[in-house]
Amino acid sequence: MSRRTTIQIAGYGLVCLTILLVPTFYDDAFVLNKYSRYLVLGILAMALSLSWGYTGILNLGQATSFGLGSYCMAMGLKLRTVPVHTGSAGLPDFMVWNNVQTLPWFWEPFYYMTFAILAGILVPVVFAILLGWFIFRGRVTGVYVAIITLAVLVVVNLLIIDQQRYTGGFNGITDLAQLEVFGLTFDAYGSSSYYLIATCLTFSLFFALAITKSKAGLILQAIRDQENRVRYFGYDVAGFKMFAFAASAGIAGLAGMLYTIVMEFASPTFLSVPLSLSVVIWCAVGGRQSLLGATIGAIVVTGVQGALSESETFLDTWTLIMGFLFIAVVLFLPKGLAGAADALIDRLLSRTGSGRAELEIMKPNTAFPHEKEAAE
């Protein structure tokens, strides 16, 4: 293991530990709920970093996986509530309002919480594999991947809003029970949910790190930098891309489930275009080519957003400030905060004489070979 990797793992561990220790200092339920929301979005941005920063797939529809996960969890939790009008085995309230007589078949398995939790990860993964198969087997690259994922996001969003009878439509699925697993109850406004989310964050972060450090992870980065060259070496580029795309979707689905627990509802806004683009922004601010960077980027940006929107002086102008900051980061810190930190570590390492060569992997992103493609 190289020295750089050791430093990296130590850094990741330190950040996760800090996050896990927060509730011992802040025991305010409202604050913890707010923080857990930021952490969930951090997981989401980290998932995008895996597909965008490491594989060069700019997924503008990251919110699709997020929303699917969140709806799976909401469906499971909804069936745990006792409907007011129709009794204990009755239908969810919005179905009653929409004159649905029997529970639709695809709702049935969600009576089992295990199924709901598995579905929250597997539905986005399967969806991503199918979509990835469709996109990458056709060797669609660059901006067209971005457009397709964006279009698919809009389609899924429209369908969910349109099928009000089964999905709660515009209002989403509200009024949920609390998640109970292994005798533990996860209250959105309690430290238990915070710990759950912080643990999931730690696990998914190290899971993603393990992927990037594996041989497959190296190939993913090679695909990002020179797709054709990897193909000529005989690697199944589409297969690797599908893998990264699906892994990213699974993590995003997990984040979606956690988001439902924190927010206590699922709504079509979780699959909206603005949210999906915000994820890209967080990722870029934090540093797309760093899993931890993307996570922290999301936490910092949403945290600052939350703080500014609550303060009196910035109530009206915070969006303006955020917009300005985004532009500034894109112009002056193209690799995000992590890029700046990396340069710092690099300088420290080179002073002691090692770790220089490895950094060469961090080539500028060439995810958009707009002109190059035409030349080929």
Place this chain on the structure above:
Amino acid sequence: MDILAAQIVTGLSIASILLLVALGLAIIYGTTGVINMAHGEFVMLGAYSAWFLQTFVGLSLIESLVPIFAMVAALGWIAERLVIRHLYRRPLDTILATWGIGVMAQQAIRLSAGGELRYVQMPPAMANSISILGIEVSAFRAFVLVLAIALFALTWYLMYRTSVGMKLRAITQNREIASCFGINSNRIYSLTFAYGAGLAGLAGALVSPLKSVSPEMGTTYVVDAFMVVVLGGVESLIGTIASSAILGQLNGFLAFYSNDTIAKACVLVAIVIVIRFRPQGLFAAKVRA
């Protein structure tokens, strides 16, 4: 037969609005490769300019078209000079930067004009409907269609019959070589961006009487416009007009058979499939690079 004709007219009306919004985007994207997420906000700014000029200056919509074009074009020019200019080598990052510009534009409007819906009066002379070949058509919608085609023709003329257009096409094909021949590519890019933004502003002004004006109105347009550009094929003006027509008609017909939401979803699915099998678009121009 009447229903069919009415459907075609509805489709044409949708298509004309799509064309207006997409035209500016197609020029900017086709020439500079900048993915302008703020395009919807330029549309929105055009609509607000129309509202402002009507409410506070007292200009009618038709009279205010020229000032609106100038104003929004100037804003586009400023955005290009300050931000986008520095990102031509990183086209991907333009998504992020222009999104930031869009967010700022939205908030600036919310702070100055308020977040509530605004309404723009139709020009009184065009409030009625006229009869063309026995079909009742709203005069204003017909006017929008005619103007969209006129703007398309103007753009085509600028691109293919003027020296600026020739320089622009040269830069599109190979920026470095074009620069070697003494073409000031920075200046051409600024002009292109300003022109594209101005067109978006006009689009916003023209749709403002048809739909309510709000700070968020741009978001829906930018997605639709991108679909038109991608479907039509980058660097192909004919493709832009053809794909607006196809998408408009498809949207109109599908909405007639089901509802608006499903129609939109179906159209998007169709576009996704087209991109998958023909990423260069349906009407891609042969470009030698």
